[in-house]
Amino acid sequence: MLHRRRVLGQRITDYRRAAGLSQDQLADAIGMERRSIQRYERAERDPRFSDLVRIADAIGVPLADLVR
Incomplete structure:
Protein backbone atom coordinates (compact mmCIF):
# COMPACT_ATOMS: atom_id res chain seq x y z
CA MET A 1 0.00 0.00 0.00
CA LEU A 2 2.77 2.43 0.86
CA HIS A 3 4.51 1.66 -2.42
CA ARG A 4 1.36 2.55 -4.37
CA ARG A 5 0.99 5.76 -2.39
CA ARG A 6 4.60 6.69 -3.19
CA VAL A 7 4.11 5.95 -6.89
CA LEU A 26 -2.01 23.70 -8.06
CA ALA A 27 -3.53 24.12 -4.62
CA ASP A 28 -5.04 27.49 -5.59
CA ALA A 29 -6.40 26.07 -8.85
CA ILE A 30 -8.34 23.34 -7.08
CA GLY A 31 -9.26 25.15 -3.87
CA MET A 32 -7.06 23.12 -1.59
CA GLU A 33 -4.30 23.92 0.88
CA ARG A 34 -0.71 23.52 -0.27
CA ARG A 35 -0.11 21.26 2.72
CA SER A 36 -2.52 18.72 1.28
CA ILE A 37 -0.65 18.67 -2.03
CA GLN A 38 2.61 18.24 -0.14
CA ARG A 39 1.21 15.33 1.85
CA TYR A 40 -0.02 13.60 -1.30
CA GLU A 41 3.29 14.07 -3.09
CA ARG A 42 5.27 12.85 -0.06
CA ALA A 43 2.99 9.81 0.26
CA GLU A 44 1.92 10.86 3.73
CA ARG A 45 -1.80 10.70 2.88
CA ASP A 46 -4.07 8.99 0.41
CA PRO A 47 -6.01 11.52 -1.63
CA ARG A 48 -9.76 11.28 -1.79
CA PHE A 49 -11.22 10.37 -5.16
CA SER A 50 -12.73 13.83 -5.58
CA ASP A 51 -9.31 15.39 -4.95
CA LEU A 52 -7.71 13.11 -7.54
CA VAL A 53 -10.29 14.19 -10.12
CA ARG A 54 -9.62 17.87 -9.41
CA ILE A 55 -5.84 17.38 -9.50
CA ALA A 56 -6.01 15.51 -12.82
CA ASP A 57 -8.21 18.23 -14.33
CA ALA A 58 -5.93 21.01 -13.10
CA ILE A 59 -2.75 19.45 -14.47
CA GLY A 60 -4.41 18.39 -17.70
CA VAL A 61 -4.02 14.63 -17.57
CA PRO A 62 -6.65 11.91 -17.67
CA LEU A 63 -7.44 10.52 -14.25
CA ALA A 64 -6.54 7.03 -15.48
CA ASP A 65 -2.99 8.19 -16.31
CA LEU A 66 -2.61 9.66 -12.86
CA VAL A 67 -3.70 6.54 -10.97
CA ARG A 68 -2.71 3.73 -13.34
Whole structure:
Protein backbone atom coordinates (compact mmCIF):
# COMPACT_ATOMS: atom_id res chain seq x y z
CA MET A 1 0.00 0.00 0.00
CA LEU A 2 2.77 2.43 0.86
CA HIS A 3 4.51 1.66 -2.42
CA ARG A 4 1.36 2.55 -4.37
CA ARG A 5 0.99 5.76 -2.39
CA ARG A 6 4.60 6.69 -3.19
CA VAL A 7 4.11 5.95 -6.89
CA LEU A 8 0.96 8.08 -6.97
CA GLY A 9 2.72 10.90 -5.13
CA GLN A 10 5.56 10.83 -7.62
CA ARG A 11 3.12 10.91 -10.54
CA ILE A 12 1.34 13.91 -9.08
CA THR A 13 4.71 15.65 -8.68
CA ASP A 14 5.89 14.78 -12.19
CA TYR A 15 2.66 15.79 -13.93
CA ARG A 16 2.38 18.98 -11.86
CA ARG A 17 5.91 20.00 -12.82
CA ALA A 18 5.32 19.09 -16.47
CA ALA A 19 2.29 21.40 -16.37
CA GLY A 20 4.55 24.16 -15.07
CA LEU A 21 2.71 24.50 -11.77
CA SER A 22 4.09 24.96 -8.28
CA GLN A 23 2.40 23.27 -5.35
CA ASP A 24 0.89 26.64 -4.42
CA GLN A 25 -0.49 27.17 -7.92
CA LEU A 26 -2.01 23.70 -8.06
CA ALA A 27 -3.53 24.12 -4.62
CA ASP A 28 -5.04 27.49 -5.59
CA ALA A 29 -6.40 26.07 -8.85
CA ILE A 30 -8.34 23.34 -7.08
CA GLY A 31 -9.26 25.15 -3.87
CA MET A 32 -7.06 23.12 -1.59
CA GLU A 33 -4.30 23.92 0.88
CA ARG A 34 -0.71 23.52 -0.27
CA ARG A 35 -0.11 21.26 2.72
CA SER A 36 -2.52 18.72 1.28
CA ILE A 37 -0.65 18.67 -2.03
CA GLN A 38 2.61 18.24 -0.14
CA ARG A 39 1.21 15.33 1.85
CA TYR A 40 -0.02 13.60 -1.30
CA GLU A 41 3.29 14.07 -3.09
CA ARG A 42 5.27 12.85 -0.06
CA ALA A 43 2.99 9.81 0.26
CA GLU A 44 1.92 10.86 3.73
CA ARG A 45 -1.80 10.70 2.88
CA ASP A 46 -4.07 8.99 0.41
CA PRO A 47 -6.01 11.52 -1.63
CA ARG A 48 -9.76 11.28 -1.79
CA PHE A 49 -11.22 10.37 -5.16
CA SER A 50 -12.73 13.83 -5.58
CA ASP A 51 -9.31 15.39 -4.95
CA LEU A 52 -7.71 13.11 -7.54
CA VAL A 53 -10.29 14.19 -10.12
CA ARG A 54 -9.62 17.87 -9.41
CA ILE A 55 -5.84 17.38 -9.50
CA ALA A 56 -6.01 15.51 -12.82
CA ASP A 57 -8.21 18.23 -14.33
CA ALA A 58 -5.93 21.01 -13.10
CA ILE A 59 -2.75 19.45 -14.47
CA GLY A 60 -4.41 18.39 -17.70
CA VAL A 61 -4.02 14.63 -17.57
CA PRO A 62 -6.65 11.91 -17.67
CA LEU A 63 -7.44 10.52 -14.25
CA ALA A 64 -6.54 7.03 -15.48
CA ASP A 65 -2.99 8.19 -16.31
CA LEU A 66 -2.61 9.66 -12.86
CA VAL A 67 -3.70 6.54 -10.97
CA ARG A 68 -2.71 3.73 -13.34
